[in-house]
Structure formats: C-alpha cells, structure tokens
Amino acid sequence: MGPTNGHNGIASKTNGYSKPHVNGSSKSPVLNGVDGLKLKKRDTSIRQVALPGSTLYDDSHVDREEYIRLVIQSLRDVGYIESAATLEAESGYTMETPEVSEFRRCILEADWSNAHAALVRLGATEEDELWDAKFLISQQKYLELLEAGRTTTALQVLRRELARLSTDPDQLHALSSLIMCSNPEDLRQRANWDGASGNSRRQLLLSLQTESMNAFPQVTTAILEVHTDEVWNIAWSHSGNYLASVGRDKTAIIWRVEYDKDPSTRELSPQIILREHMFSVGCVAWSLDDSILLTASENIIKLWNSKTGVCKETLTQHTDVVAALTWLPDNSGFISGGLDRKIIFWDSNGRSVHTWTPCPVRVTDLAVMPDMTRLIVVGMYETSPTVPVGTTTPPEGGPPANAKPSSENRAIVYDLATKEPEMFIPLEGELSSVKVSGDSKYALINRAPASDSEPPSEIHLWDLETERLVKKYVGHKQSRHVIRSCFGGVDGAFIASGSEDGIIYVWHRDSGTLLEALTGHGAGSVNSVAWNPRNERMFASCSDDKTIRIWEAPPSTAAHPNSRIAEYALPELENGKGKGRERWDGYRAGSGSDVGASSIAL
Amino acid sequence: MGMSYRRYLNGARIYGCSNCKTHLAAIHTMISRAFNGQHGRAYLFEVVVNVIEGEPVDRVMTTGNHTVRDIYCCKCGETLGWKYIKAYEATQKYKEGKYILERNLLVDVQ
Numbered sequence: 001m002g003p004t005n006g007h008n009g010i011a012s013k014t015n016g017y018s019k020p021h022v023n024g025s026s027k028s029p030v031l032n033g034v035d036g037l038k039l040k041k042r043d044t045s046i047r048q049v050a051l052p053g054s055t056l057y058d059d060s061h062v063d064r065e066e067y068i069r070l071v072i073q074s075l076r077d078v079g080y081i082e083s084a085a086t087l088e089a090e091s092g093y094t095m096e097t098p099e100v101s102e103f104r105r106c107i108l109e110a111d112w113s114n115a116h117a118a119l120v121r122l123g124a125t126e127e128d129e130l131w132d133a134k135f136l137i138s139q140q141k142y143l144e145l146l147e148a149g150r151t152t153t154a155l156q157v158l159r160r161e162l163a164r165l166s167t168d169p170d171q172l173h174a175l176s177s178l179i180m181c182s183n184p185e186d187l188r189q190r191a192n193w194d195g196a197s198g199n200s201r202r203q204l205l206l207s208l209q210t211e212s213m214n215a216f217p218q219v220t221t222a223i224l225e226v227h228t229d230e231v232w233n234i235a236w237s238h239s240g241n242y243l244a245s246v247g248r249d250k251t252a253i254i255w256r257v258e259y260d261k262d263p264s265t266r267e268l269s270p271q272i273i274l275r276e277h278m279f280s281v282g283c284v285a286w287s288l289d290d291s292i293l294l295t296a297s298e299n300i301i302k303l304w305n306s307k308t309g310v311c312k313e314t315l316t317q318h319t320d321v322v323a324a325l326t327w328l329p330d331n332s333g334f335i336s337g338g339l340d341r342k343i344i345f346w347d348s349n350g351r352s353v354h355t356w357t358p359c360p361v362r363v364t365d366l367a368v369m370p371d372m373t374r375l376i377v378v379g380m381y382e383t384s385p386t387v388p389v390g391t392t393t394p395p396e397g398g399p400p401a402n403a404k405p406s407s408e409n410r411a412i413v414y415d416l417a418t419k420e421p422e423m424f425i426p427l428e429g430e431l432s433s434v435k436v437s438g439d440s441k442y443a444l445i446n447r448a449p450a451s452d453s454e455p456p457s458e459i460h461l462w463d464l465e466t467e468r469l470v471k472k473y474v475g476h477k478q479s480r481h482v483i484r485s486c487f488g489g490v491d492g493a494f495i496a497s498g499s500e501d502g503i504i505y506v507w508h509r510d511s512g513t514l515l516e517a518l519t520g521h522g523a524g525s526v527n528s529v530a531w532n533p534r535n536e537r538m539f540a541s542c543s544d545d546k547t548i549r550i551w552e553a554p555p556s557t558a559a560h561p562n563s564r565i566a567e568y569a570l571p572e573l574e575n576g577k578g579k580g581r582e583r584w585d586g587y588r589a590g591s592g593s594d595v596g597a598s599s600i601a602l
Numbered sequence: 603m604g605m606s607y608r609r610y611l612n613g614a615r616i617y618g619c620s621n622c623k624t625h626l627a628a629i630h631t632m633i634s635r636a637f638n639g640q641h642g643r644a645y646l647f648e649v650v651v652n653v654i655e656g657e658p659v660d661r662v663m664t665t666g667n668h669t670v671r672d673i674y675c676c677k678c679g680e681t682l683g684w685k686y687i688k689a690y691e692a693t694q695k696y697k698e699g700k701y702i703l704e705r706n707l708l709v710d711v712q
C-alpha cells in the first residue's frame with residue numbers, strides 16, 4: 001500500500017448512496033459535485049428559474065421541490081447526468097445535503113480544522129471508518145504541509161495525528177520518510193501524489209466517500225424462504241442474533257442470524273416455527289431479555305418461550321384485531337393495542353394489569369419512548385359513508401368513493417405515568433406505523449392517503465420536544481396496506497420504509513434526501529423493514545413475495561479501482577430446503593454494468 | 603396483496619356480520635327495507651364494506667332478470683346477500699351497483 005490514496009485510488013462509482021439496482025452509471029447525491037468536476041465543466045449560463053409557490057401545479061398537493069429532486073435523482077440514475085445538472089441549475093435544487101456540501105468544501109479548500117467535524121456530521125460512518133477517514137484527511141494535510149515546505153508543522157501532524165490514527169507501521173514509516181524529499185517535485189513523485197493544486201483533494205474526497213459507502217447496507221446477503229405466504233412483519237431480538245417473522249401463512253418463524261459473523265459462514269436458519277395461530281399473524285415483539293416472543297393474530301395474543309417454541313399463554317381480552325405489541329423498556333411487561341379501542345398493559349407473565357379503554361382511536365400501532373415518559377398511539381380512520389351523488393359506486397374492497405376523513409386527531413401522545421393525553425398530532429389519512437428514536441426525541445409515522453383528494457403517502461418525523469413536524473419523507477408507495485418504517489444506522493441517521501411497489505426506500509433523516517431505493521424483492525409490497533439493533537450495517541425486510549431479505553454493507557475490504565459494488569450472487573434456491581443461504585461472491589471487478597435488479601430476479 | 607385491516611364504519615347505527623361482527627354497512631346508506639332475500643327480509647344498501655364478491659350470475663327475481671354477484675364476509679366467509687351488477691328492466695336500473703344484505707344475518711355492532 002503506497003503512502004497516498006492507499007485505500008482505493010480513484011474509485012469510480014463508490015459511495016454509500018449509490019443505488020445498486022440501476023444499471024451502469026448510478027450517480028449519487030453525495031458524489032454529484034465531484035462527478036461534476038470530473039466531467040465537463042458545468043454550463044454556467046443556465047439561469048435559475050424563479051417560480052411562485054411551492055407546489056408543482058397551482059391545484060396540486062405535490063411539493064415541487066420534492067418532486068423535482070426525485071426527477072433529478074432519476075435522471076442521474078439512468079445516466080442522464082447533463083440533463084440532471086441542467087435541471088439542478090434551473091430549479092436551484094441541488095442534490096446535496098448541507099452536511100455534504102460543507103464536507104466537500106472543507107476538503108477542496110483544505111479547511112482541515114473543520115474537516116473532521118464535518119466528516120462526523122455526515123453520519124454514515126461508524127468508528128472504524130471514521131478513523132480510516134480521519135487518517136486519509138490527516139495524510140493529505142501532512143503532504144500539503146510538506147509540499148509547502150512547512151516541515152515543522154508537518155512533523156506535528158505526523159506525530160499527533162497520523163501516528164495515532166494509523167494501524168500500519170510500514171505505512172507510517174513510508175510517510176515519515178517523505179520528510180527527506182529534497183523538493184516538492186520529488187515529494188509528489190515519491191508519494192505518487194499530484195499535489196495540493198492537482199487532483200489530490202478530489203481523489204481524497206472519492207476515497208472518503210468510499211469509506212462511508214462501506215457502512216451502508218445495500219446488498220442482499222441472504223434470502224430467507226420458508227414462509228408459504230406473504231410475510232407481514234418482522235422484529236429483531238434485542239441480542240441482534242434472532243429475527244422473528246410473521247405473516248399470512250398463520251405462522252411465526254424465529255430465525256437465527258449471526259449478525260457479527262461473515263455472511264459466507266454465519267449460521268442462518270429457521271430455529272422454530274410457531275404454528276398455533278388460526279389466522280394470519282400481523283404482530284410480533286420480543287421481551288427485553290429475548291426469552292419471550294409475543295405474537296398476535298386477530299384478537300388473540302400468544303406468549304411463546306422463544307427457546308422451546310412452547311406457547312406459555314394465550315390472551316383473549318381483546319375483542320377485535322390486535323394491531324400493536326410492544327415490550328416496556330423497564331421490563332415490567334408489555335402493552336397491546338387493538339382495533340377494539342383497547343390499550344392493555346400486561347405483566348411479563350401475561351396477566352392484564354390495566355385496561356385503558358376506550359381509546360379515542362382504533363389502535364393500528366403504538367410505541368413507548370425508551371425513557372418511559374410517553375406512549376404514542378396511532379389509530380384508524382373510520383369511514384362515514386354517505387349516499388353518493390349520481391351513479392358512483394365504491395370500488396371493490398376499496399373505500400367508498402366519497403368517504404370523508406373524520407376530523408378527529410388520530411395520533412395521540414400520552415404521558416405514560418398519568419395516562420393522560422399530552423399532545424394530539426393532526427394527520428390525515430391512514431396511519432399504519434409508529435416508531436420512536438433511540439434518544440426518545442422523535443416519532444416516525446407512516447401516513448397513507450385515505451382518498452384521492454389527500455396528499456400522497458408520506459412518512460412524518462415529529463420532534464416530540466418541540467411538538468413540531470420536522471421532516472417528511474416521500475417517494476415510496478402506500479395506499480391501503482399496512483406498511484412499516486424504521487430508524488436505522490448510527491444514531492438513527494437513516495429512515496427506511498417498505499413500499500407497495502416492492503422497493504425499500506432509505507432516506508437521510510435530517511435532510512430528507514432519498515438515499516436508496518433498493519430492489520430485489522419480488523412482486524407485491526415490502527411490508528416492513530427492521531434495522532438490526534446490534535449491527536448498524538444490517539437490516540431486514542419482508543415482502544409479499546414470501547421472503548425476508550437481509551441487507552448488509554459490502555465487506556470492508558474496500559473497492560478496487562474501477563470496481564463497482566456487485567450484488568451477492570443469488571442462485572436459484574431449492575424449494576422446500578427450509579433454508580435460504582446465499583454466499584458472498586465478492587466484488588465484480590471491471591466496469592460491468594449488469595449488476596442490479598435484472599441480474600438477481602429469481 | 604399485502605396486509606390490510608378490515609374497514610370500520612361510523613354512524614348512528616352500524617350493521618355487522620352476525621357471525622363475526624365484522625362491520626358491513628351504516629344505516630344512513632340504507633336505501634330500502636322492502637326487499638326479500640333467501641332468509642326473509644333484506645335491506646338494500648348504497649355502500650357495503652368488508653365483503654368479497656363472487657362471480658357474476660344471471661338470476662330471475664320477482665322484479666325481472668338481473669346479473670348479480672353473491673357477497674361473502676371477508677373474515678368468516680358467510681354468504682350475506684348479493685350485489686346488483688345489471689338490471690334488465692328499465693324500472694330496476696336504480697339497483698345497479700347496490701347491495702342486498704339479509705336482515706337475519708346482520709347484527710348491530712359498534
């Protein structure tokens with residue numbers, strides 16, 4: 001490994017936010033500016049067009065900025081880079097987050113003192129990557145100081161920064177030997193580095209983006225195929241070693257997933273199949289110590305010994321569908337919520353402690369803050385059909401054509417101790433999922449339009465301290481189905497959601513930028529996504545296609561020059577094998593553009 | 603198809619499946635109480651939810667020939683009545699797209 005750009009040289013398509021499913025020339029929000037530099041100089045004669053208002057058309061609900069950003073991203077994805085750049089210029093909507101812009105500025109302007117902080121704010125890196133990235137930045141700083149003849153300062157960087165960040169004595173030795181270079185030209189040649197005025201900063205930027213890419217789960221490392229019908233919900237054990245899945249086939253399955261092992265050798269198999277439910281199973285939750293698994297089907301809750309698969313209790317106090325189960329963070333028991341408007345507190349043996357009834361809404365999901373202060377409940381919209389004018393008839397199975405949303409507030413934040421409502425969140429449409437962030441600050445709510453006149457499906461991020469809507473995530477599809485979302489990554493920096501178009505969408509939480517649209521699942525909805533609680537580089541998704549997919553970051557062996565992220569090889573699975581294991585097939589070297597959805601269609 | 607919940611209605615009076623209590627129709631969308639089904643009195647509704655529709659069949663009724671689809675409770679599968687697809691008599695056209703629920707198969711629900 002040479003002293004400069006040691007990690008990967010000029011990686012062509014590498015960063016955490018490229019979309020593996022699109023063919024060829026996927027460009028990403030983060031890389032965009034860099035590519036701009038590498039490609040032709042952008043035509044600066046394009047003037048920004050000033051438009052009034054914020055919607056796409058006067059009479060539409062479509063947010064213009066969100067829409068245009070998606071168009072830009074789509075153009076970029078298929079390779080229309082110049083068109084995307086032109087649209088960016090005309091609209092003024094660049095695809096970069098402020099964090100990314102700041103980071104780019106730090107590197108390109110050699111603002112080293114702020115670069116480390118900017119790097120941390122990108123949010124996508126975990127500790128190892130962060131150290132590697134800091135090393136690369138300090139290395140650039142060191143070389144630039146040497147080039148400028150500021151040897152004393154360069155030596156300080158070597159001792160105070162590089163020596164601490166480096167894990168390779170040879171590498172450090174090679175760097176320190178550069179002090180002996182007689183002149184800048186000699187330095188550049190021996191370091192194989194083209195200097196502060198050359199391309200070195202841009203190459204550094206690419207290397208750093210590769211670092212953050214390695215942290216992002218974007219490849220399928222396993223497909224779990226045992227369910228015989230749609231898989232509706234999944235939950236990771238707190239240990240991160242087990243995944244429970246439930247669905248339309250009336251079963252719950254506990255899978256062992258050794259999250260900390262290499263994908264090619266880890267154990268990954270169904271441990272227990274729980275078959276006692278009479279109807280489809282939609283709810284699943286683990287106890288804090290993972291010894292108990294809770295499932296719910298129709299109005300029945302079951303407590304299972306998660307090791308033996310023995311059903312310990314069958315709870316029948318609910319009189320209608322149980323739609324939500326959550327274990328209490330203080331381990332005192334769990335809470336269930338149902339379409340019967342009941343919220344029931346249970347102890348850990350399944351004895352009901354308190355029934356909170358009637359709740360103003362039919363509960364479709366609930367979540368308890370990790371700090372035990374609050375309970376957030378979302379509920380169902382009740383149709384109040386009116387006699388239609390004319391000959392309109394309701395679509396089969398769908399909502400009555402002229403149904404009016406009721407005006408009640410269907411997202412309610414309760415004080416958990418007093419059980420009094422603290423806050424009503426005004427939301428229209430169907431609410432199918434609520435999650436809370438690990439720091440108890442945010443609530444994430446999926447809302448789908450209940451009628452055509454409402455805005456399209458969105459996921460809302462509510463700041464519960466300031467009681468404000470802070471972000472909306474759009475792009476996914478949700479109409480009549482229960483679609484669930486989650487927080488993910490380091491400090492919950494990402495938002496992921498299932499979608500009725502079979503794609504998994506991942507956004508940057510703070511900027512709202514769509515980072516990924518991961519394909520791979522077959523026909524139907526991706527119903528739920530769940531981030532592994534112990535491995536920030538792993539999440540799972542479940543789908544109508546009867547499978548669960550495990551998504552992970554590519555191995556940290558880093559990309560070779562000119563390599564692209566390859567999908568894991570996905571051979572045809574043998575039916576009835578009861579086990580779905582895929583092996584990592586390594587990077588596909590070269591400039592192959594055939595990786596992506598088409599190559600993994602099963 | 604994905605996971606979805608059954609629909610819930612609100613209104614002054616809600617009729618549900620007598621077998622499983624699934625919401626079916628609200629009283630304010632009732633058009634007529636003067637119908638007869640296979641089990642006696644039946645109601646004609648503008649809107650019915652949570653039912654699965656069977657295949658269209660032609661059926662001769664006291665008011666003439668109709669194309670109808672039987673309707674089944676989406677939870678328990680009980681046959682609850684039918685939906686009028688087409689009425690061949692001009693005077694009966696108003697029934698097209700409307701639903702018959704048999705009174706004896708209904709129960710008040712909340």
Ligand SMILES: [Zn+2]
Nearest residue numbers: 619622675678
């Ligand atoms: Zn029924």
